[in-house]
Amino acid sequence: MTKLAALLLMLVAALSNAAELAVPKTFVNGEVADADDFNSNNTYLIEKISEEKTRIDELLTNARWKNALDHGAIIKKVDCTSNQSALIEAYHANAHEDHLQFNLTGSCFGAYRYMQEITEDGPSE
Numbered sequence: 443m444t445k446l447a448a449l450l451l452m453l454v455a456a457l458s459n460a461a462e463l464a465v466p467k468t469f470v471n472g473e474v475a476d477a478d479d480f481n482s483n484n485t486y487l488i489e490k491i492s493e494e495k496t497r498i499d500e501l502l503t504n505a506r507w508k509n510a511l512d513h514g515a516i517i518k519k520v521d522c523t524s525n526q527s528a529l530i531e532a533y534h535a536n537a538h539e540d541h542l543q544f545n546l547t548g549s550c551f552g553a554y555r556y557m558q559e560i561t562e563d564g565p566s567e
Contacts, residue, residue: 463490515543522548 466486467479516539522528529550536542 515541517543517545519545520547520550522546522550524548526551 466482467476469475469479516536518532518536520528520532525531526549528548529544529546529552532544533542533552
């Protein structure tokens with residue numbers, strides 16, 4: 443349902459910008475519609491719809507509500523096995539986020555505080 447709402451929002455935004463579209467052929471009443479013109483318009487519209495679908499998919503993939511935990515933290519997996527500065531780089535790349543949690547692998551440079559998560563089943567690994 444959320445994806446449908448996002449899609450409708452994007453379509454409304456796209457329709458509000460419809461004046462910016464440059465459809466290859468504008469038909470006039472009484473004019474005979476040539477198949478090549480009709481097909482080029484359809485191809486143009488298919489390309490534009492595909493571009494918008496790609497944008498919507500990217501927005502949904504990176505949506506905070508989809509990638510955050512219940513308490514609002516964004517989880518980032520960081521592998522420092524081959525690059526010990528990966529934690530610092532990940533922190534700087536995500537500094538705009540207000541609540542980050544890093545799942546670390548390997549030995550990382552940087553100052554961090556380890557908080558072990560304890561669930562009903564005991565401590566997490």
